[in-house]
Amino acid sequence: MIEDREIEYSALSGPVTQAGVTVIVKIFRFLGTDDPWTLEVVDHEGGSTVWDETFPTERSAYEAFRNALAEEGIGSFLEPAETRH
Template identity: 60%
Template sequence: MIDDDPEIEESPLCGEVTRDGVTVRIEIYRLVEGDESWTLEVIDHEGGSTVWDDRFATDRDAYAEFYRTLETEGIRSFLEQSSDATK
């Protein structure tokens, strides 16, 4: 059986962030082969996902965008009501 799933590289910047009693998981990843840009995804406690349409040149750029959004819109902007949304 051939495995057609692409190999994904996760950034060491992935992890959980808790603020105001709310925890989200930050996923920053890219394909091992092909496009060098990084994808930013934030997953809430119920599994709802917010994925940015934009790609980032570095994993640090992606994390900086997460942090900017966290500071300007708050951690609740990532909760279920905005799940499966794109930024």
């Protein structure tokens, strides 16, 4: 059995607002590991968009978010409640 493990959040995590809509960017991995980073975006209603791929650096995860934001707009993170990229 694996004990509960602490999560390490990147300093690049946090709120991002575009066109009056705010989402929370979460870039994380297990604390104290060299595991790749996971990217999740949470909307104001708790809907979650999680990327299927993981990222070697927190910067590359953030760039993937910024690319999706530029290409699809912030509305792409608002529905459906759970989306995977």
